[in-house]
Amino acid sequence: MKIFLRILIFSLFFCPYVYGADVKELYSDHFIIVSDKSIEEEYLYKVKDMAEDYYKVVTQEFNFIRNDPWLWKNRAKIFVAKDRQEYVEKYNCPSWSNACVDYQSKMIFTYPQQENFSSILSHELTHIIFREYVGKEQLPLWLDEGVAVYVASKYAKNEENFAALKQKVITGKYIKFSELNKITLDELKNKPRDYIDTFYLESFSVIEFLIKKWSRYNLDNFFKFLKEGYSVRDSLYKSYGIRTLEELEKQWNGFYQK
Numbered sequence: 001m002k003i004f005l006r007i008l009i010f011s012l013f014f015c016p017y018v019y020g021a022d023v024k025e026l027y028s029d030h031f032i033i034v035s036d037k038s039i040e041e042e043y044l045y046k047v048k049d050m051a052e053d054y055y056k057v058v059t060q061e062f063n064f065i066r067n068d069p070w071l072w073k074n075r076a077k078i079f080v081a082k083d084r085q086e087y088v089e090k091y092n093c094p095s096w097s098n099a100c101v102d103y104q105s106k107m108i109f110t111y112p113q114q115e116n117f118s119s120i121l122s123h124e125l126t127h128i129i130f131r132e133y134v135g136k137e138q139l140p141l142w143l144d145e146g147v148a149v150y151v152a153s154k155y156a157k158n159e160e161n162f163a164a165l166k167q168k169v170i171t172g173k174y175i176k177f178s179e180l181n182k183i184t185l186d187e188l189k190n191k192p193r194d195y196i197d198t199f200y201l202e203s204f205s206v207i208e209f210l211i212k213k214w215s216r217y218n219l220d221n222f223f224k225f226l227k228e229g230y231s232v233r234d235s236l237y238k239s240y241g242i243r244t245l246e247e248l249e250k251q252w253n254g255f256y257q258k
């Protein structure tokens with residue numbers, strides 16, 4: 001699988017965490033980087049600059065005008081553990097993940113020296129900003145992940161493995177939308193790796209389909225209706241004329257069969 005599926009990022013994951021004296025902090029306009037004392041300053045400055053850049057571009061991605069910018073006490077926190085082991089033990093994130101996020105508290109948890117860190121960070125920031133934009137109502141996981149992978153792939157320049165997806169669509173081995181729409185993070189965690197890879201790629205492909213078949217304008221409308229409080233189903237109908245999940249699946253299927 002291509003890069004972005006290997007860096008699978010588990011998100012929307014609640015990690016209650018209180019930090020102690022063995023950490024240092026780096027402040028920027030919108031972020032506080034909290035790291036283990038052993039982490040080099042140079043690396044932390046890189047994380048800070050990257051986070052500030054993505055804060056701007058991801059916010060613009062949703063044409064989002066905030067009433068409440070991430071300033072002062074409202075800054076987001078990025079926790080950088082000493083290493084992968086500490087990341088898993090201290091933050092209680094899944095052992096196979098590269099980062100996890102508590103979007104309500106605006107906290108991202110990760111560890112240093114990861115390939116494709118820009119993709120990881122843009123993905124997690126998208127989760128926070130997307131939910132901040134549309135509001136905190138329940139959304140199906142595929143929508144959160146699809147949007148996060150879409151934005152990360154746009155800015156971090158990862159490639160998607162559409163050939164693999166196409167093959168799954170042609171042979172009927174993709175995740176049926178009735179299942180895709182219901183699956184929760186806890187359920188996904190217990191699935192085999194291949195299923196998880198398919199879940200992320202397929203979620204992303206639905207967003208990609210909604211842009212390629214129509215336009216980015218329709219997707220923006222879709223998000224706008226979600227923000228106004230409409231359900232996913234009603235927002236889809238109002239911005240695409242698609243009435244049901246089955247209809248979405250049928251059209252999506254036809255698109256990738258080609």
Ligand SMILES: [Zn+2]
Nearest residue numbers: 009010011148
């Ligand atoms: Zn995610």
